[in-house]
Amino acid sequence: MTNLEAPTDTAGDDLAQSTSDASFARSLARSREIEAQIAVDPSRFRMLTGDRPTGNLHIGHYFGSLLNRLRMQNLGVETFIIVADYQVITDRDGVGPIRDRVLSLVTDYLAMGIDPARTTIFAHSAIPGLNQLMLPFLSLVTDAELRRNPTVKSELELTGDRPMSALMLTYPVHQAADILFCKANLVPVGKDQLPHIEQTRVVARRFDERYGRVNPDEPVFPVAEALLTNAAVLLGMDGTKMSKSKGNVIELGMTADETAKLIKRAVTDSDRHITYDPVNRPAVSNLLSIAGLCLDRDPVDLAAELGDAGGGGLKKLVTEALNERLAPHRAKRAELVADPGHVLDVLRAGNAHANAVADATLDDVRTAMQMVY
Numbered sequence: 064m065t066n067l068e069a070p071t072d073t074a075g076d077d078l079a080q081s082t083s084d085a086s087f088a089r090s091l092a093r094s095r096e097i098e099a100q101i102a103v104d105p106s107r108f109r110m111l112t113g114d115r116p117t118g119n120l121h122i123g124h125y126f127g128s129l130l131n132r133l134r135m136q137n138l139g140v141e142t143f144i145i146v147a148d149y150q151v152i153t154d155r156d157g158v159g160p161i162r163d164r165v166l167s168l169v170t171d172y173l174a175m176g177i178d179p180a181r182t183t184i185f186a187h188s189a190i191p192g193l194n195q196l197m198l199p200f201l202s203l204v205t206d207a208e209l210r211r212n213p214t215v216k217s218e219l220e221l222t223g224d225r226p227m228s229a230l231m232l233t234y235p236v237h238q239a240a241d242i243l244f245c246k247a248n249l250v251p252v253g254k255d256q257l258p259h260i261e262q263t264r265v266v267a268r269r270f271d272e273r274y275g276r277v278n279p280d281e282p283v284f285p286v287a288e289a290l291l292t293n294a295a296v297l298l299g300m301d302g303t304k305m306s307k308s309k310g311n312v313i314e315l316g317m318t319a320d321e322t323a324k325l326i327k328r329a330v331t332d333s334d335r336h337i338t339y340d341p342v343n344r345p346a347v348s349n350l351l352s353i354a355g356l357c358l359d360r361d362p363v364d365l366a367a368e369l370g371d372a373g374g375g376g377l378k379k380l381v382t383e384a385l386n387e388r389l390a391p392h393r394a395k396r397a398e399l400v401a402d403p404g405h406v407l408d409v410l411r412a413g414n415a416h417a418n419a420v421a422d423a424t425l426d427d428v429r430t431a432m433q434m435v436y
């Protein structure tokens with residue numbers, strides 16, 4: 064998932080803010096209901112989630128989204144993971160070392176326990192039927208709607224003065240295609256991604272109104288729901304937003320030594336007394352959060368135990384906790400790196416399955432649209 068900042072609406076639009084707070088509260092309540100339903104009958108849900116291959120996966124992904132995917136898979140929710148290679152070019156001029164990055168993502172999924180027998184891992188660009196949905200879907204949204212989509216707006220802010228490509232403008236529409244090609248009804252998201260899901264719901268409803276159905280009792284596309292994840296957003300080792308270019312990120316594939324070095328350089332402060340205080344001591348608190356996640360402990364308790372241990376004591380704790388926590392992942396990852404043929408086979412099998420699913424959906428779309436020749 065993107066780590067977009069929450070859209071900062073400086074216009075002081077209190078009404079919009081309170082409306083979005085209310086809809087956030089509703090989404091949160093609904094997510095709790097969905098969790099309860101999954102526990103009873105996971106077969107009612109099909110989940111679509113994914114990542115953009117712009118670099119290697121890091122601990123922010125691991126604790127923020129990957130573990131939740133694994134949990135869903137293991138609860139029995141049928142899951143599709145899209146490696147969104149086409150999305151890389153929404154805001155970049157080139158694709159970078161894309162093939163290696165795609166395979167690196169797949170390697171981490173497998174290393175952490177994503178099971179290709181239960182979860183379909185596929186590449187966006189390899190699924191023509193998914194991409195063809197863009198055309199009818201584009202007919203269902205207006206350009207004004209896209210321009211005011213908060214996620215598009217904040218993406219644009221991140222890219223500075225770069226002119227917006229049409230691919231960027233239509234980002235919510237291709238995410239709708241990613242979700243709907245497999246008729247997914249569940250998408251795990253952070254709060255900032257809710258507007259995307261809303262756009263997907265709009266596309267599904269309008270398709271039904273405008274182009275009709277195959278089976279009179281059931282729309283072609285489900286109205287997908289967001290599953291809000293309450294994972295804390297981790298910061299980089301310098302206490303600012305994680306970013307590969309800032310060198311403040313601990314990647315899953317790094318060695319224990321590389322990890323130790325990065326943590327050694329981490330920012331702390333001069334107060335030797337360790338406290339968990341995310342507002343006033345973000346860097347220290349971030350390290351405590353990481354240790355807490357690794358050890359499954361409350362960071363407040365860890366801080367109390369560290370007492371006057373200072374930045375050095377804190378870093379020692381985090382280094383040991385993180386390296387120990389990631390050791391099995393890294394061992395499995397190394398095995399997979401030594402067998403690239405296997406990783407590629409998994410991706411190809413995932414692509415084949417996703418293509419079969421996409422083609423079946425496209426058949427429905429053609430039938431509903433009376434374009435079967």
Ligand code: TRP
Binds near residue numbers: 064065145
């Ligand atoms: N946009 C997500 C990211 O930046 C990846 C993604 C692509 C995705 N299509 C999606 C996530 C559909 C959820 C649903 O990493």
